[in-house]
Structures are given as structure tokens and as C-alpha cells.
Amino acid sequence: MANEILEKVNFSENVVKLIIRSPYIAKSRKAGHFVIIRADAAGERIPLTIAGSDPEQGTIMLVVQRVGVSSAKLCDMKVGDTILDIVGPLGEATKVHKVGTILACGGGVGVAPMLPIVEAFKKAGNRVVTILAARNKDLIILEDEMRLHSDELIIMTDDGSYGQKGLVTDGMKAVIQREKIDESIIIGPAIMMKFASLTTKEFNIPTQASLNTIMVDGTGMCGACRVSVGGQTKFVCVDGPEFDAHQVDFDEMIERLGAYKTQEKVAYEAHEHECKRKH
Amino acid sequence: MDFAEYLKEQRNQEWRKELRSNIKSKDRTAIEKVHMPEENPHVRNTNNIEVNTGLTMEMAMKEAQRCLDCGDPTCISGCPVNINIPKFIKNIEKGDFLAAAASIKETNSFPAVCGRVCPQEIQCEQKCFYTQKLNLPSVAIGYLERFAADFERKSGKISIPEISHHNHIKVAVIGGGPGGLAAAFDLVKFGYDVTVFEALHEIGGVLKYGIPEFRLPNEIVDVEVSTLTKMGVKFVTNFIVGKTATFDDLRVEGFKAFFVASGAGLPNFMNIPGENLINIFSSNEYLTRVNLMNAAKSEFDTPVFSGKNVAVIGGGNTAMDSVRTAKRLGANRAMIIYRRSIEEMPARIEEVKHAQEEGIEFLNLHNPIEYLGDDQRRVKSMKLQKMELGEPDSSGRRRPVPIEGAIEIVETDTVVVAVGVSPNPLIPRSLPNLNMSKWGTIVVNDQMQSSIEDIFAGGDIVRGGATVILAMGDGRRAADGIDQYLKSKF
Numbered sequence A: 001m002a003n004e005i006l007e008k009v010n011f012s013e014n015v016v017k018l019i020i021r022s023p024y025i026a027k028s029r030k031a032g033h034f035v036i037i038r039a040d041a042a043g044e045r046i047p048l049t050i051a052g053s054d055p056e057q058g059t060i061m062l063v064v065q066r067v068g069v070s071s072a073k074l075c076d077m078k079v080g081d082t083i084l085d086i087v088g089p090l091g092e093a094t095k096v097h098k099v100g101t102i103l104a105c106g107g108g109v110g111v112a113p114m115l116p117i118v119e120a121f122k123k124a125g126n127r128v129v130t131i132l133a134a135r136n137k138d139l140i141i142l143e144d145e146m147r148l149h150s151d152e153l154i155i156m157t158d159d160g161s162y163g164q165k166g167l168v169t170d171g172m173k174a175v176i177q178r179e180k181i182d183e184s185i186i187i188g189p190a191i192m193m194k195f196a197s198l199t200t201k202e203f204n205i206p207t208q209a210s211l212n213t214i215m216v217d218g219t220g221m222c223g224a225c226r227v228s229v230g231g232q233t234k235f236v237c238v239d240g241p242e243f244d245a246h247q248v249d250f251d252e253m254i255e256r257l258g259a260y261k262t263q264e265k266v267a268y269e270a271h272e273h274e275c276k277r278k279h
Numbered sequence B: 001m002d003f004a005e006y007l008k009e010q011r012n013q014e015w016r017k018e019l020r021s022n023i024k025s026k027d028r029t030a031i032e033k034v035h036m037p038e039e040n041p042h043v044r045n046t047n048n049i050e051v052n053t054g055l056t057m058e059m060a061m062k063e064a065q066r067c068l069d070c071g072d073p074t075c076i077s078g079c080p081v082n083i084n085i086p087k088f089i090k091n092i093e094k095g096d097f098l099a100a101a102a103s104i105k106e107t108n109s110f111p112a113v114c115g116r117v118c119p120q121e122i123q124c125e126q127k128c129f130y131t132q133k134l135n136l137p138s139v140a141i142g143y144l145e146r147f148a149a150d151f152e153r154k155s156g157k158i159s160i161p162e163i164s165h166h167n168h169i170k171v172a173v174i175g176g177g178p179g180g181l182a183a184a185f186d187l188v189k190f191g192y193d194v195t196v197f198e199a200l201h202e203i204g205g206v207l208k209y210g211i212p213e214f215r216l217p218n219e220i221v222d223v224e225v226s227t228l229t230k231m232g233v234k235f236v237t238n239f240i241v242g243k244t245a246t247f248d249d250l251r252v253e254g255f256k257a258f259f260v261a262s263g264a265g266l267p268n269f270m271n272i273p274g275e276n277l278i279n280i281f282s283s284n285e286y287l288t289r290v291n292l293m294n295a296a297k298s299e300f301d302t303p304v305f306s307g308k309n310v311a312v313i314g315g316g317n318t319a320m321d322s323v324r325t326a327k328r329l330g331a332n333r334a335m336i337i338y339r340r341s342i343e344e345m346p347a348r349i350e351e352v353k354h355a356q357e358e359g360i361e362f363l364n365l366h367n368p369i370e371y372l373g374d375d376q377r378r379v380k381s382m383k384l385q386k387m388e389l390g391e392p393d394s395s396g397r398r399r400p401v402p403i404e405g406a407i408e409i410v411e412t413d414t415v416v417v418a419v420g421v422s423p424n425p426l427i428p429r430s431l432p433n434l435n436m437s438k439w440g441t442i443v444v445n446d447q448m449q450s451s452i453e454d455i456f457a458g459g460d461i462v463r464g465g466a467t468v469i470l471a472m473g474d475g476r477r478a479a480d481g482i483d484q485y486l487k488s489k490f
């Protein structure tokens, strides 16, 4: 059945990988595309990057991090369950070309959307150096898959529990000072992208960032996803999600992500309470 | 038989003649126009119940007597789908309400919707003999249309048109708004195998995500859509043509023609400083959260922010819908900010009147020039430029000009920008060869055919923002065009 969850893997306590039947999207999606899902009839529409697909099997892969009610609902779904609505592929695909050496930096769950992009750049004949960064060892995901498609994989953890100790920007600087980087791509929490972008700007390396703003429809209809890029308002869902990182107003984006902070917190606590009551 | 002959033949039927002779014209014109019963403004502005409650049977029959069953029914020329207006109204006069509904449905598949949201006062009712020649209030055509449709729905005897034959030719309709639905209705009647593809998770387009419950309950849209389902139309939601599958993919699947009614769903902003502050929304976002996603109900996950001091920018239907929604979400102060005077607002007069009754404030001749935020970038106030009316502009309305130095600061914690929409670019972007106008609308000929021969288009994507009934008229014309095109090919 369409939208059925066929496989589920817990990457860590808060991150799951889902393989879902979605034949049309599996066929038409490209690296950089995302979907909007609605888990159930009361659910909100949330954007998730397509981390991979198998057109033959008609399946797509999503990697979801539990951060609030909607992502929690999805993370708690089981194999055999059906997601009510999945629409996509949305957004502009990544412009993949041969440029030389790519520095790909993924933070937290941002590693999932980066997987197809790294794969595509490698396939296009680039040398790909990948940095995965997270707070600690447990939060590093997709390490093997990334290693497969990268010429070099560097792991950074804030607490040094795995790989090298330090922030993603420390790892980036070390690579940039060591070899010539032609282009960089960064995906992760907004705050990480802000500092990663400042780092590549310092060295004049053209950089793409994949933005994760709040969205509703994902088709350019509502404007919830708007960001300022080079002083102009852009809609992330139709003009992006990837933009020239050095032009993005990350401070504005970070504040806008907090627009519903109060309501989200109340809703999440109510949801957790409800789940505990049921169990 | 052409249309004029058909009207004449119908008018000459015995029962119509008899009804005409029952009451003298003089007595008919002496009847006072019916008033639509409404919910109390101070009750209705705290909930989502429908504002207009509908005519009673007695009211409808009385109002129907006013119609003179004119020899030259000019009202019909004001209706974009040419409903046989005197025929349905005389059926109401006679008390045969189901026949009235059936007469409307000869050309309009969604009377319950049109009877509620058509700007009748500038369409059919403006062309009524009463308005044109007698200088009296027109026959309440819209209210009567709604009455007949509501009666039919409540009777549980909704007529499902017979489909005489199936030709098994596949036609795709892109967009589940009024334009697409009207086309689907006619195409399926002609015998085609029709599939409607819709990007969102619900069918209805603006009728669902834009127009609020208190003007058009979603249930009414659903009932009209279920009629289509019963007639055999297939609906595929969560499917974006051009993204989920291309036109070529669909051609391979056997679709022989396409009707694009993808709407004008791209919100305009004013590009003034501070417009990206938190709690500044497009009307599309604000209304979608509330209408499509049920954000105001606690059992749904989608949040909506609606503060105590809500400013809505604009003067059209969308602005009225937004500001009245804000009031219902609990705003103490819900205001319209519009740069022209109240007389020049494009919103329907009825909507403006309803808004006024509900306690909406109107700051006319005010134009926002900047938004100011607090330390968390939440909007806290706006700078308004006061305006005065100058010379008439190209639209014939007097141009608002800024009064130098007259700037006012007004506090606000929520702003809804409702300054118009542009055509949705998803389809054009997926079809580089499609002939487009410089406004981003699809260019079509009289048959609604685009520059690509198997692709027809209509509604807001062609008109750049119009009305429900104009979109539906386009849908019907396109259905004819597609029928002719396919007959010439197969």
C-alpha cells in the first residue's frame, strides 16, 4: 500500500530511519528534494528531506529526528503503519556538477539530507571530504553510508566521545588549511550553518546551505518559509531549499524558527503526557 | 436549438404562463426585497457558525414572486455560467424546490457554493431588470440559488446526473479548486474518464484553504465533491503535476488531454522593512492554518498565532476573511489597514458590512511603510503613512497619495498581509515551452487551449485572480474545448 512504512531502524534514541512505499516520488526525486508529510488526520504538515530512494522497489528513505509533536508521532510509527499524506518531491534539486574538491559538512540530523547530495557529487567525479558533527557519539548517524560515498570522512563530537573533539568549524578549518577546497555544502541546525558559513566565507569558498525553515504547504502558497537571501525575500520551498550560504540572513532565520516556541513546548508536553498515560 | 430559442421554449411552457398570469407585474414589483437572516454579530464573532442563515421557505417563495419572468432575461447575461435564472426562480415560486435545484444544475454544478460566495451584486443581480430599469433592489438571485441548493442537500435527494456512455478516454484535471471541479463535472458527463490531481491533501482549492467556515462551511464543499465522486470522477490528492509526475509521465499513462486550474496561490508581500518579522503572515498562511489545518482547534497539531492586536493589510475579500478570522480567534482589536477609502475597497459590500457589525476597525487611507520588532524580532508596531485621495488612476478609482509628514505609529502583535496573489509558478516552471504572459498567467485561446495543444487552462492561473464562478465558467468552456479537440483526434 502506498505510504506504508516497510522498514524502521533506530539510529539513536531520537533519530529513526524509515523506508516508505511511495512509487511516484521514488522515481521522480533527485538529490536535494524533500517531501511534506502529515502523519494522521490531526497532524501538521512537516517537511523532511528524501535521504534516498529505490525506484525499482518504489520506496523512499526518510531520517527523522524527534524534536516536537509531529516528528515524535512519526518516530513512534511502526512497520506496517501508513503515513496519511506524503507529497513531493518538493524544492529545487541540488545542482550537481564537477568542480574538483567538495567539503560537505553535516550537523546532527542534517547528515540525512546530505547523504544523497554527497552521493551525487561523488558520482559526478568530485573528490568529496565529508565532516559529520554531533554533540556526542550516539548522535552520529549514517556513518557507514557516508564513508562509502566520501573520499575522506572526518567525525567531530563536541565532547570528544568519538572522532575528534571539537566543533564542526574546527574540522572545517583544518581541512581548508590543508588542501584546496572548491566548493562547500553545509546542512544542519541553523546555528551550525551560520558558523560554518562564516568559516567558508573567511576563505572565500563558494558555499551552499540547505535551509530548514518552518513550512506549511511546501508549494509556494503560504510564505511561511520565507528567508532573506542577499537582501531579497525568498521562499525556501520553491526557490530553495539550497541557497548561497554567504547571502543568507541566518539570524533572521533562527528567530523565525522560534516563532511557535511557546505553543510547540506546551503541545509536546501534552503529547508526552498523553503517551505516558496510554502506556 | 440555440440558447435564445431554448430560453423561449422554456418560458412558453404552460406552467410558466400560468404563474405569470397569477400575479400582476405591478403587484410583483411592489413586494419588498427579502432580507437574509443573519446570526447576531456579537455572538457570531466568537465562533465559526455561518453568518447568513439562509432564507425560509416562505421567504424564498415570496422573493421568487418578485421575479417578472422577463421576456428578455438580462440577468442571465450577468452570470458567467448562464444559469437559466427565471426558470429556477419560477420553480421556487411554484414550490417545486427540487426542480429549481435541477434547473440550476443544468449549467452550474456547485450552486450551494455560488449562492454563498458569488459577488452577485456585480454579476447577475446587476443585470436584473429591477436594477437596470426600475431602479429598485434586484431580485435576490444569489439567496434564492442558495436556498434551492440547500433544500436539495437537506432533502437527501441530490440528483446525480446520468452518464449515458463511457468513451474510456482519459483526461487529467490539475487542481481541485472550483475551475477544476467544474471542468471535471462536464467532462465526466460527456463520458470521459476523468482524474483530478490536487497538490494539497484536500479537494476544494481556495474554497477549502481560503474562504472561512463562517462564509462557506467545508461540509458544503465536500457534499458537492461527493456528487462528482458518485459520477465517477477520480480524485488523487497529494499529487503535484510537474513534480510528482511530469506531463510526459501522465501522457505515457494514457492521458489524452489536460485541464490546468492551478490557481493563483503565490502571496504578494509589500517588500517594506520589517516584513519578515515574526508574527507577520501572508493571508494565505493565516487562513490555511485556520481553515485547512484547523489550527484553532486544540485537538489538531498545527499552531496559529493570533494576538490581541491584529492588523490586516488590504481591502479585498481575503483581507475581510482574515480580519474576521482574527476577531474569532480572540483579538481585542482587529483592524483593516487600507490605503484607499472604504468606498473603493474591492471586497464585497456585504462582507464589509458584516465586518463592521462584528466590531472590525477600519483604518482607511493608511498605508504601512515599516514594521518594528521587539528584541526577539516579534512585530510590536507599525509605521503607517496617512493618505489622501488624488486624481483618478487607470482603474478609475481616485489614486491615494501620501500626506507628507503624516506618519502614525500603531501597536500590533500580529499582522496579516492580504495585498493580492500571483499565479502559481509550479506548472509553468515544469513546462518551458508553454506560452505565458508577462504577468505569469497561461495564455489561452477562446477554447481555453494553451500553446501546447493537449493542455487547456482556466481560472486564476489564466485570469491572475478572479472569482469562483469565473473559474467555473472557464472550466466548463475548457470541457467543451477538450471535447472538441479530442473528437477531432480520436
Ligand SMILES: Cc1cc2nc3c(=O)[nH]c(=O)nc-3n(C[C@H](O)[C@H](O)[C@H](O)COP(=O)(O)OP(=O)(O)OC[C@H]3O[C@@H](n4cnc5c(N)ncnc54)[C@H](O)[C@@H]3O)c2cc1C
Binding pocket: A034, A046, A047, A048, A049, A050, A062, A063, A064, A065, A066, A067, A068, A069, A070, A071, A072, A109, A112, A113, A211, A212, A213, A214, A215, A241, A257, A258, A261, A264, A265, A268
Ligand atoms: C526542507 C526541509 C527539510 C528537512 N529535512 C528534515 C529531515 O530530513 N529530518 C528531520 O528530522 N528534520 C528535517 N527537517 C526539519 C523538520 O521539518 C522539523 O524538525 C519538524 O517540522 C519539527 O516538527 P515538530 O512538530 O516535531 O517540532 P516542533 O514542535 O514544531 O518544534 C520543536 C523544536 O524544533 C524546532 N524546529 C521547528 N521546525 C523546525 C525546522 N523546520 N527545522 C529545524 N528545527 C525546527 C523548533 O524551533 C522547536 O524548538 C527539515 C526541514 C525542512 C524545511
Ligand SMILES: Cc1cc2nc3c(=O)[nH]c(=O)nc-3n(C[C@H](O)[C@H](O)[C@H](O)COP(=O)(O)OP(=O)(O)OC[C@H]3O[C@@H](n4cnc5c(N)ncnc54)[C@H](O)[C@@H]3O)c2cc1C
Binding pocket: B117, B118, B119, B174, B175, B176, B177, B178, B179, B180, B197, B198, B199, B200, B204, B205, B206, B207, B210, B211, B239, B240, B241, B242, B261, B262, B263, B264, B265, B287, B317, B318, B321, B424, B426, B427, B458, B459, B460, B461, B465, B466, B467, B468, B469, B471
Ligand atoms: C480568502 C479568499 C476569499 C475569496 N472570496 C471569494 C468570494 O467571496 N467570491 C468569489 O467569487 N471569489 C472569492 N475568492 C477568489 C476565488 O476563490 C478564486 O478566484 C477561485 O478559487 C479560483 O479558482 P481556481 O480553480 O482557478 O483555483 P484555486 O481555487 O486556487 O484552486 C487551485 C488548486 O490547484 C492546486 N494546484 C496548484 N498547482 C498544482 C499542481 N501542479 N498539481 C496539482 N494541483 C495543483 C492548488 O493546491 C489548489 O487547490 C477568494 C479568494 C480568497 C483567497
Ligand code: SF4
Binding pocket: B078, B079, B080, B081, B082, B083, B085, B108, B114, B115, B118, B119, B120, B123, B124, B125, B141, B142, B145, B469
Ligand atoms: S452562479 Fe453566481 S452569477 Fe450566476 S446566477 Fe448564481 S449567483 Fe448569479
Ligand code: SF4
Binding pocket: B066, B067, B068, B069, B070, B073, B074, B075, B076, B085, B086, B127, B128, B129, B130, B139, B141
Ligand atoms: S431580469 Fe430580474 S426580474 Fe427579469 S427574469 Fe431575471 S431575475 Fe427575474
Ligand code: FES
Binding pocket: A214, A215, A216, A217, A218, A219, A220, A221, A222, A223, A224, A225, A226, A235, A236, A237, A238
Ligand atoms: S511552505 Fe508555504 S510557501 Fe513555502
